[in-house]
Amino acid sequence: MSSFFNGIALTALTVTLIIVAVNIVAGKLFSMPLPGAIDLVSLLSVIVIGFALPQSYRMDRHIKVEFMTWLMPPGIRKIVQLISQMICMLFFGFIVWRMFIYADYVWTYGEKSLTLKIPLYPFIYALAISMIPMLLIVSMQIINTWKNDDIGKNGE
Numbered sequence: 001m002s003s004f005f006n007g008i009a010l011t012a013l014t015v016t017l018i019i020v021a022v023n024i025v026a027g028k029l030f031s032m033p034l035p036g037a038i039d040l041v042s043l044l045s046v047i048v049i050g051f052a053l054p055q056s057y058r059m060d061r062h063i064k065v066e067f068m069t070w071l072m073p074p075g076i077r078k079i080v081q082l083i084s085q086m087i088c089m090l091f092f093g094f095i096v097w098r099m100f101i102y103a104d105y106v107w108t109y110g111e112k113s114l115t116l117k118i119p120l121y122p123f124i125y126a127l128a129i130s131m132i133p134m135l136l137i138v139s140m141q142i143i144n145t146w147k148n149d150d151i152g153k154n155g156e
Contacts, residue, residue, distance in 0.1 A: 036116035050130035099128035
């Protein structure tokens with residue numbers, strides 16, 4: 001699922017690149033920049049970041065501060081990892097829950113982008129949906145950490 005979401009992020013990034021290129025060329029050559037380019041790039045950036053996050057997290061391509069945990073005995077390290085992963089699970093669960101509530105609010109009040117008047121709620125719903133794989137990935141990490149009795153051995 002995270003690979004599929006990563007494909008969505010890559011598509012949004014490609015469209016962003018095209019919009020920016022067209023905007024620059026149209027602005028410099030014809031003195032007619034693309035109307036609403038900032039709106040489009042901003043909204044597509046939400047899609048890029050949200051949908052790329054699960055794949056990045058799954059592949060461990062995120063910032064980790066673990067220099068202190070490697071000094072701990074394996075049992076304590078496992079407990080610290082489990083607590084950290086459970087906090088991540090609560091955090092992403094909270095984000096998903098609140099993003100759906102916020103999207104409902106934005107939909108109800110009809111908030112739109114400034115220039116092109118694009119409704120914002122689909123992008124907020126998309127961001128909430130993009131966080132659901134994070135819950136699954138962190139759940140799997142918790143299960144793997146729980147089952148792993150030799151944590152800290154063999155470079156793990």
